Amino acid sequence: MTARRIDGKAAAAALRERVAAGVAAFRAKAGRAPGLATVLVGEDPASAVYIRSKNRATAEAGMESFHHQLPDTISEAELLDLVGRLNADPAVDGILVQLPLPGHIDASRVIETIEPSKDVDGFHAMNAGRLATGLPAMVPCTPLGCLQMLKDELGSLSGANAVVIGRSNIVGKPMAQLLLGESATVTIAHSRTRDLPDVVRRADVVVAAVGRPEMVRGDWIKPGAIVIDVGINRVPTDDGKGRLVGDVAFDEAAEVAAAITPVPGGVGPMTIAMLMRNTLVAAHRRAGLNDPEGL
Numbered sequence: 580m581t582a583r584r585i586d587g588k589a590a591a592a593a594l595r596e597r598v599a600a601g602v603a604a605f606r607a608k609a610g611r612a613p614g615l616a617t618v619l620v621g622e623d624p625a626s627a628v629y630i631r632s633k634n635r636a637t638a639e640a641g642m643e644s645f646h647h648q649l650p651d652t653i654s655e656a657e658l659l660d661l662v663g664r665l666n667a668d669p670a671v672d673g674i675l676v677q678l679p680l681p682g683h684i685d686a687s688r689v690i691e692t693i694e695p696s697k698d699v700d701g702f703h704a705m706n707a708g709r710l711a712t713g714l715p716a717m718v719p720c721t722p723l724g725c726l727q728m729l730k731d732e733l734g735s736l737s738g739a740n741a742v743v744i745g746r747s748n749i750v751g752k753p754m755a756q757l758l759l760g761e762s763a764t765v766t767i768a769h770s771r772t773r774d775l776p777d778v779v780r781r782a783d784v785v786v787a788a789v790g791r792p793e794m795v796r797g798d799w800i801k802p803g804a805i806v807i808d809v810g811i812n813r814v815p816t817d818d819g820k821g822r823l824v825g826d827v828a829f830d831e832a833a834e835v836a837a838a839i840t841p842v843p844g845g846v847g848p849m850t851i852a853m854l855m856r857n858t859l860v861a862a863h864r865r866a867g868l869n870d871p872e873g874l
């Protein structure tokens with residue numbers, strides 16, 4: 580392996596410390612703690628794990644957390660009603676409804692019901708549009724974490740060839756907008772892209788967010804590129820426990836790249852730290868305070 584291994588856990592811990600300091604300052608100014616409401620519908624074990632780490636991180640940062648666990652038999656109307664109550668609750672600065680939702684609930688309807696100023700996931704069309712037009716927005720946590728790691732590695736992204744693999748509303752599209760905002764030359768590749776390996780070979784920066792285990796091979800990577808692996812795929816192992824791999828064949832890519840994020844320990848922990856950051860930012864904006872600095 581020649582590549583530097585980008586330590587997402589360490590970067591996340593450092594960010595969470597800055598957020599905790601910002602929370603203490605906010606409490607002194609506003610006389611209350613920032614509050615994050617999480618909503619989990621159903622009992623998917625992986626989702627329950629993520630929600631637990633989010634709620635633990637919220638408490639560690641000195642913020643208030645309000646968790647709502649709902650049965651997967653809940654109707655869409657009941658869920659929309661809960662979102663409405665959270666929108667109206669002054670103690671709630673951020674609302675996160677864990678995705679995916681059961682098939683009988685229209686996720687986009689739920690997302691569009693969240694008050695945009697409390698949309699700490701940055702999934703509401705208002706926030707997507709504000710990001711695209713360069714207005715202050717709530718920005719999705721995963722792309723924001725990826726951008727932070729890229730800036731820590733490269734300083735400036737100006738003029739860099741960046742290829743984002745994946746066009747989802749929650750990662751690919753906002754990632755492309757953030758990179759464009761940093762003056763990178765951005766290509767969004769996806770399942771219909773022709774000659775994907777050749778497209779990726781031109782990239783100084785690769786962000787892989789496709790959800791296919793180890794799809795991106797070492798010989799797709801330009802020597803010296805920075806590789807950010809958003810994928811979190813559980814694959815079977817002989818002992819039956821399974822193991823997590825990314826969308827990038829790590830060992831191969833690490834022979835060629837200048838730096839690469841591992842899975843686990845890369846993008847995942849930064850996503851949670853950025854959720855804490857977004858909640859603190861939302862609290863400031865809702866309280867009429869300037870955005871906290873140095874986050």
Ligand SMILES: Nc1nc(=O)c2c([nH]1)NC[C@@H]1CN(c3ccc(C(=O)N[C@@H](CCC(=O)O)C(=O)O)cc3)C=[N+]21
Nearest residue numbers: 629675676677678679700843844845846847848850851
């Ligand atoms: N409304 C909504 N917002 C989300 O941000 C959201 C969501 N729904 N649904 C599910 C996905 C997934 N997600 C992860 C966050 C952290 C890790 C993470 O910290 N992973 C650890 C490993 C955890 C493990 O061992 O399973 C790591 O990569 O090191 C993973 C996944 C947020 N999501």
